[in-house]
Amino acid sequence: MTTTAPPAPRQRRRDPRRHYPMWFYLPAGVVYGTLFIVPTIASFYFAFTRWNMTGAEFIGLENFALFFSEPYLFQGLVNTFVYGVLTSGLKVVLGLLLAVFLTSQIIARGYLRSVVFFPTLVSVVGVGITFTVLMDPEEGLINRALAAVGIAGPGWLTDPDLALFSVALVDVWKGVGLATLIYIAGVVAIPQEYFEAARVDGATAFQNLRYITLPLLRPATATVIVLSLIGGLRSFDLIWAMTQGGPGFTSDVVASVIFKQYQAGFWGLSSAGNVVLFLLVAALMVPLYWKLNRKEVEQ
Amino acid sequence: MSRPRAAGTVSGLIAIAVSAVVFLVPFAFIVLTASKNRSESALRDFSLPTEWAIWENFLAVVQARDYMLLAAFVNSTILTVASVAIMVVLAAMVGYVMQRRPNRWTPLLNALVLAGLIIPPAVVPTIWVLQGLGLFRTLHGLILIEVAFGLSFCVLLFRAFTATIPRELDEAAMIDGAGPVRLFFQVVLPLLRSVIVTAVIVQSVAVFNDFQNPLYFLPGDSNATVQLTLYNFRSQYTTQWNLLFMDILLITIPPLIMYAFFNRQIVAGLTSGAVKG
Numbered sequence: 001m002t003t004t005a006p007p008a009p010r011q012r013r014r015d016p017r018r019h020y021p022m023w024f025y026l027p028a029g030v031v032y033g034t035l036f037i038v039p040t041i042a043s044f045y046f047a048f049t050r051w052n053m054t055g056a057e058f059i060g061l062e063n064f065a066l067f068f069s070e071p072y073l074f075q076g077l078v079n080t081f082v083y084g085v086l087t088s089g090l091k092v093v094l095g096l097l098l099a100v101f102l103t104s105q106i107i108a109r110g111y112l113r114s115v116v117f118f119p120t121l122v123s124v125v126g127v128g129i130t131f132t133v134l135m136d137p138e139e140g141l142i143n144r145a146l147a148a149v150g151i152a153g154p155g156w157l158t159d160p161d162l163a164l165f166s167v168a169l170v171d172v173w174k175g176v177g178l179a180t181l182i183y184i185a186g187v188v189a190i191p192q193e194y195f196e197a198a199r200v201d202g203a204t205a206f207q208n209l210r211y212i213t214l215p216l217l218r219p220a221t222a223t224v225i226v227l228s229l230i231g232g233l234r235s236f237d238l239i240w241a242m243t244q245g246g247p248g249f250t251s252d253v254v255a256s257v258i259f260k261q262y263q264a265g266f267w268g269l270s271s272a273g274n275v276v277l278f279l280l281v282a283a284l285m286v287p288l289y290w291k292l293n294r295k296e297v298e299q
Numbered sequence: 300m301s302r303p304r305a306a307g308t309v310s311g312l313i314a315i316a317v318s319a320v321v322f323l324v325p326f327a328f329i330v331l332t333a334s335k336n337r338s339e340s341a342l343r344d345f346s347l348p349t350e351w352a353i354w355e356n357f358l359a360v361v362q363a364r365d366y367m368l369l370a371a372f373v374n375s376t377i378l379t380v381a382s383v384a385i386m387v388v389l390a391a392m393v394g395y396v397m398q399r400r401p402n403r404w405t406p407l408l409n410a411l412v413l414a415g416l417i418i419p420p421a422v423v424p425t426i427w428v429l430q431g432l433g434l435f436r437t438l439h440g441l442i443l444i445e446v447a448f449g450l451s452f453c454v455l456l457f458r459a460f461t462a463t464i465p466r467e468l469d470e471a472a473m474i475d476g477a478g479p480v481r482l483f484f485q486v487v488l489p490l491l492r493s494v495i496v497t498a499v500i501v502q503s504v505a506v507f508n509d510f511q512n513p514l515y516f517l518p519g520d521s522n523a524t525v526q527l528t529l530y531n532f533r534s535q536y537t538t539q540w541n542l543l544f545m546d547i548l549l550i551t552i553p554p555l556i557m558y559a560f561f562n563r564q565i566v567a568g569l570t571s572g573a574v575k576g
Contacts, residue, residue: 006414017316017429018479019469019473019478019479019482020395020396020399020400021396021479022396023409024392024393024396024479024483025392025393025394025396027389027392028390028393028450028454029393031389031446031447031450032411032415032447032450034428034432035425035428035429035443035444035446035447036415036420036425036447037411038413038424038428039420039421039424039425039427039428040418040420040421040424042421042424042427043421043423043424046423046424046427051423066563068456074567095518100419101314102457103312104307104310105307106307106308106310106311106314107307107308107311107312108311108314109311111315112311112314112315114558114562115318115322115323116318116322118322118555118558119322119563121504121554121555121557121558122508122554123508123510123525123526123547123550123551123554124508124510124549125526125529125530126300126329126547126550126551127325127508129529129533129543129547130325130328130329130544130547131325133328133332133343133540134328136343139342139343139344140343141324141328141343141344141345144344150353171449173321173322178569180568181566181570182569182570184570185566217454230416230417233419234419236511237510237511240510240511240514241530255419255511257422258422259422259514259515262422262423262515267423267452270422270423271421271423271424274419274421274422274423274424275421277419278418278419278421281417281418281419282417285417291472296528
């Protein structure tokens with residue numbers, strides 16, 4: 001006791017910091033450290049090894065060379081980028097439009113907000129299975145509806161060129177409610193005085209949107225982009241429930257490649273996939289963070 | 300004033316029609332398929348069942364594979380309750396001390412918290428750690444995993460909210476002789492109630508709906524979570540769409556109840572930070 005506490009007892013009692021003890025960090029730190037920090041650091045070692053049931057053997061950059069040369073691995077990297085950017089972009093655009101619409105003077109606003117938001121809370125696997133049935137090329141409801149109006153619907157999940165985009169669309173269907181919700185919070189926070197001043201100046205509805213709403217929604221946009229990009233880049237559940245990366249490996253993303261390599265027993269390669277995903281996320285998020293924050297300071 | 304109102308009515312009606320097609324039809328499809336008999340559900344069309352078999356399907360799916368779905372609901376409930384309770388208390392402790400006692404390590408802690416939000420967890424090394432601890436394929440292990448992955452979000456929430464509690468309260472409690480533990484659990488924590496409700500609801504929905512972590516860290520049928528039963532039933536019931544969709548329906552109900560009771564807290568939690576950036 002006496003060796004570890006240099007200040008005299010009287011001083012310590014007055015020191016308010018004593019009431020916010022450092023050991024409050026300890027329980028969370030132990031769980032977070034062992035199950036998140038340690039595996040993350042360890043992945044940087046295992047990514048350089050040939051690791052399976054028999055043990056881990058250091059092989060340098062071989063896993064990464066494989067990742068960038070083998071089409072079935074590299075395609076996953078490209079798809080992750082496409083999927084992340086596409087879902088995030090669509091969520092920004094649709095979320096913004098829906099939020100502006102759902103804050104205007106329309107009937108049934110509460111109902112519409114709930115119905116747009118609710119898919120966010122539903123099980124991803126459930127949504128995935130449901131849409132796999134709805135998107136079936138012959139039996140599916142979507143193509144039957146299209147056939148009824150004389151359009152031959154595509155093989156949403158069976159066409160190699162289309163499968164990734166179909167899954168991305170379902171992702172947007174499920175996730176746009178969250179983007180809308182964030183934008184609605186942003187729109188509601190804009191002071192009405194701006195719109196009144198604009199009306200005195202004779203601004204049109206479009207000018208209101210362009211010169212008042214959009215610039216003032218920048219923080220909301222930043223939140224939506226960051227959240228949906230983080231979610232999109234690590235997305236696994238929906239792709240696994242709908243296509244399992246197929247047909248072939250045309251809708252594989254890095255997260256599904258990691259799972260497939262893990263199941264196949266190539267643990268080193270799987271860990272290398274984690275490192276690649278980490279680097280991709282960092283390469284996109286760091287400049288984005290920097291840019292979004294910097295612009296805010298400039299204004 | 301009548302023209303904007305008319306326009307609002309017309310665009311509202313159009314929106315209701317569009318939302319019905321885009322958002323309600325998939326849910327209606329789940330309900331309808333879940334109430335059909337086996338041969339009708341195999342058609343996978345959007346129609347009313349000729350005979351409603353909703354109760355029979357419910358019994359069949361619950362009894363399937365030796366009441367596996369019931370066991371899965373028990374597992375998922377234990378997982379959700381335990382992990383969210385632990386997560387919220389630990390995160391509140393961290394967020395509180397981080398806000399009240401900033402020092403030169405705080406930027407590093409901030410970076411670690413943000414890392415937890417952004418970095419995708421490394422799967423196989425996590426399994427390796429869990430195996431070393433003897434927690435792989437156990438519910439305890441999965442609970443701790445969910446705690447570790449959910450901490451960051453909660454810490455940010457609690458740190459932001461602790462700032463709104465005046466320090467004078469802490470000082471008053473200290474003068475009255477409260478120690479640090481009592482100060483936190485009896486003075487500060489009750490004042491955090493609204494944000495605790497938010498964190499609990501948002502994280503409960505997330506943990507209950509989680510599929511990836513149970514798939515990796517709790518594989519197999521023996522103690523599956525509800526999301527895994529969906530995945531397992533799917534390969535088993537390729538010809539029994541009515542039972543598969545009944546399973547989807549049952550799994551959708553808990554979040555629906557959550558939303559019906561707590562939609563204000565869910566909205567508050569998900570939009571926190573959106574306006575200030």
